[in-house]
Amino acid sequence: MTRTDPRKQVEALLPLAAGKSQQAVADDVGVHASTIRAWLKNPVFAGELARVREAAARKPFDADAVMAAVDEAEERLRGRGPVVVVIPPGTSASRRRQLLAQGIARALEAGK
Structure with a gap:
């Protein structure tokens, strides 16, 4: 299996958190839909997506908090942040x- 560019994973976080279909996100990001499905099965990616979804679901909506969650996810997905084991x-x-x-x-x- 080839390693996916973490930038593509980060690009996929917001649309997936917003409920966009896997196929639509795959088309937007430039990967195959099966790649999105594989990411969703990956505990690290799934955990980051859950954190972004949680930030987006908070009331009142706080765009800064959502973007902070995406930034933190990017650090971890790119391997620059702490290693998270889910x-x-x-x-x-x-x-x-x-x-x-x-x-x-x-x-x-x-x-x-």
Whole structure:
């Protein structure tokens, strides 16, 4: 699998958070719809999308908070921010170890 340019992932965050279809976002960003589906299955991307959606859903709407959430997501998706390991509830012990090992590997590769 080839690594996707994190800039494309960042570009996809706002339209996905706003409820735009996966196909429409894929067309706008310049990737295949299956790439969007793969990103949504990726716990790191899914976690960043959840944070942006949460910021967008706050009442009253705060555009600055939404953009701050996108900026923070960009830092993490590009590997410049802290490494975030998302472990979904109900994850088995062996899968938790695997996810943590992947997070440690990402941190080491990024020189953190």
